[in-house]
Amino acid sequence: MAGQTGNAQYSGEVTDVIITTYRTILRETEELLSEESLTRPQYQALRCVAEKGPTPMKGISDRLLVTPANITGIIDRLESKGLLKREAQHGDRRATIIELTPKGVAVQRRVSSKYKEFMQDSLKALTRDEKETLRDILAKLQKGMSRSVR
Numbered sequence: 001m002a003g004q005t006g007n008a009q010y011s012g013e014v015t016d017v018i019i020t021t022y023r024t025i026l027r028e029t030e031e032l033l034s035e036e037s038l039t040r041p042q043y044q045a046l047r048c049v050a051e052k053g054p055t056p057m058k059g060i061s062d063r064l065l066v067t068p069a070n071i072t073g074i075i076d077r078l079e080s081k082g083l084l085k086r087e088a089q090h091g092d093r094r095a096t097i098i099e100l101t102p103k104g105v106a107v108q109r110r111v112s113s114k115y116k117e118f119m120q121d122s123l124k125a126l127t128r129d130e131k132e133t134l135r136d137i138l139a140k141l142q143k144g145m146s147r148s149v150r
Contacts (some may be wrong), residue, residue, distance in 0.1 A: 004048050030035075032114050037081070041066065045074050046083060046100065046108045055100045056089065062133055 061071040078084040083104035089095035
């Protein structure tokens, strides 16, 4: 019994470290985004269009796992900031294609660059072997969590 209690305590400590790390990443990400007056969903939409090129609104909605009504609000706000533009799809007036404006491209690249720099700086404390081990452990944990959700 004592071994199980110690094991549970250790599992709790590991969970605490994972959660604290996740919250730190979120806090830093929110700060980066606030410098550009963006929310996380807005940035995710920008990133989706940057990666896929001109994209139907439905494709963005599906990728971000939000309802069409929510994506409309996100796109409205990004369009009002001059970061995206809408175009009717040729042959289907109901479908709207979303494209980045030059300003949107610049903002998306700037945020991505700052985020990448933050993560690289954060991982400097680890050796290459430790980074590989961390990647493998987190991938294994993620896979285990995915199975346990079912």
